[in-house]
Amino acid sequence: MLTSAVFGSDVAATVYGSPDPVSSPGGWLVRMIGGGKTNSGVAVSEFSALRLPVVYACVNRISNPIALFPLKMYRTRPQGGKELVQQGTGRGQHPFASRIGVRPNDLMSSRTVRKTCQAHALLWGNGYVEIERNGRNQGLGLYPLLPDRTAPVRENGDHWFRTTIDGRRHDLDPDNVIHIMDQSQDGFVGISQIAMAREAVAMGLAMETFGAKFFANEAKSGGFLMHPGRLGPNAQRNLTKPNGEKVSNPENPASRLDDQGGLENAHRIKVLEEGMKFVQTTIPPEDAQFLGSREFQIAEIARIFDVPLILLQSHEKTTSWGSGIEQLMIGFIRSTVEPWVDAWEQELNWKLFTDEEKEQGFYVKFNMNALLRGDMKTRADFYQKIFSVGGFSPNRILQLEDEDPIGPEGDEHFVPANMTTLRRASDPNFQPDPNAPSALREDDPDEIEADARAERDAA
Template sequence: MSWWNSLRASLFGQSASVGDPNGWLIRAVNGGRTHAGTSVSEFNAMKLPVVYACINRIANPIARFPLRILRPKDGGGVEEVLDHPLSRRLSTRPNDLMSSRTLRKAVQSHALSWGNGYAEIERNGRGQAVNLWPLLPWNTQPVRQEDQFFYRTRIDGRSFELPHDDVLHIMDMSQDGYVGLSPVFLAREALGMALALEQFGAKFFANDMKSGGFLMHPGKLSATAQGNLGKPKEQRTDPGANLERQGGLDNAHRVKVLEEGMKFIQTTIPPEDAQFLSTRDFQIAEIARMYDVPLILLQSHEKTTSWGTGIEQLMIGFVQQTIDPWVGAWEQEMNWKLFTEEERKLGYFVKFNMNALLRGDMVTRSKFYREMFSVGAYSPNMILGLEDEDPIGPDGDHHFVPTNYGTIANAVANVGRTVSSADPNRESGDGGPRE
């Protein structure tokens, strides 16, 4: 039946066990239960505020960086490409239905939760990219069959096969290079514990902020009392036991009455003894570690001593270690797939302007511009352009350096001229011959 397996694989993709922890069935039922007793999936992980915050902290910069198509220009340097179909759309409206920020944040969020973010590249008759459309990661998968590699996706209930070059695939860690690993799946036990702590806290408050225990009766319960213990008020048979239910947030401040002299004996460990709050803080740090996000960015200031310069260094590390690798993933994927072979030969490439992170910091931005201007790297017009201000005319295109600066070659040449022009018989300052 090998022919049937081959035919089925070509029509429906490779088969997978229903128990596959990364398969569709397990994901459909919330990823299965963790050892903490909670179910974790890419869908419900976002219900944890710390997961939502981590994804936001990474996806927001990716979504807001200015994005341009550039190419090398004669004489050195680069210039912006303005005649490409995506020149204006890439940074503003990659398709008619959504902004560039919306598309980039959606795809980046998919990559941070599912491990894979996909966007379809729509092309014109010349093969040029004209639009980008996000694809749902739970409906899209890369398929490799013999010498073919493509993406299979479902849109509005219909299945499509998209060429490999027509899909942007943003991912981080992978074992085979084709499919990214889901961070949520890899850290499902840590996330499951965090969800369990959320549920425990909610149930604790719903039960009048009291832990569990048992009811002690001095004698033997009557049949009516036994039935009343497990029934709501409207279903109780004994008129004398027609009492409100004991638990629940709505009954938190009402008087509780136990039947026939029963007493409540607490048996479980109180939350303060179980270090409930400390455990919750630890899980926040554990999930922040999973996404490489500093705790200070998650409004978690517990035991934080890094202030001033310390926070500045944390932010630099966050940009270098967390944001920059994702920017590299976007740029490499776009630079290869967005452009035709002819455009790649002309040197077309996409560039994220990460200097946009400095927009909210006037002091740091001013210092950066001043340093770049003082070494001749930036002209006044270049600085004005980065600030979205009008240029000051042709004179603003000049680059300036301090007059007391010079090249090493000029310094050596000046020393040589000084030595050659000196009088070897000139006397020294003490009256003796100059050596």
């Protein structure tokens, strides 16, 4: 059962199954107001998680390709193939064709919209983009919605999205909201990666704080002031916390220890009993494998986002896929980025276009060739092989290399029969040109003489 709970005008959450108590540390309300405490004592929310460098890096590594890939609008041709849709209002044209990949709204670039929504999907588990439409119901703009103020709602068989903008609640038609998510339990609400991995993120944040306090204390561990007797009443009343404030209950020894313990007081000097002498603690960070623990947390969080460690500048005990960085990048794009690209394309192609436009074959597509085409030698070998079987025309190869076409004649396709065009090769009366420079006949006397000369030179 999908339950929607709304409190006031700007606190809304949709949960699957029985709702969590308001006081639950992992409940939606606690996460919305800043995140609850974890076992490490650190509060974690989708906002605070970005303060951990590895989380920030993982979000960047996935969001940047999504924002980088060219996004264009195409239309399938009745005779086969596709054509780039031109900006306009006529048949076969679209008023949003040239803006979708450049400026989907007047305030943001296409890169900004896509990177923002993708980051939301990676942190909150849900990214939302509202579609602006004209009087003909055609898409004219894309605007990102805040993930902590937006949620899908399903009641009495109806489905819509509810969001809060400038303190006012709005209900949006589901066909006007692009919803990007990954894993989900109910198919309507994505699972927040940060919520699922709160303890791992909290441990990373705790180690950041621990290390900072260690160096702030002159790279020395803390210690104790010990005294052989017990503190008298006056001494207990004068007992202060490390920052100088009075303890809450000086008569309670447990209270004194609690006031002086925890992550906030790491590396500070603790006061125990009278007859004081300073005793240095004997567990330095290297003995506690502090650096090793930090490397482990980097790997742990990288697994959440499915990002290879080498892409996070972490080279500790790592191996590469294939024979080098090229194969690693291709593997990362295909296994991590491409599923997100597919999620974007499915949502855009289903919701952006009207039924009439879908019948005409309109669709959008990300061009991922920029990160998948390999090095120059590999690309040249690929182009040569697919060109020789008539697969690519010269202009198509130039287009993939972001070069200018050579004119209408560059649209011809060629086959190996003396490298003639497919049209001429399909003519039954066509005879290969013996003088074609790209073809050497087996009985060519010049070729026979060249081979003989090469044999004599070798001898």
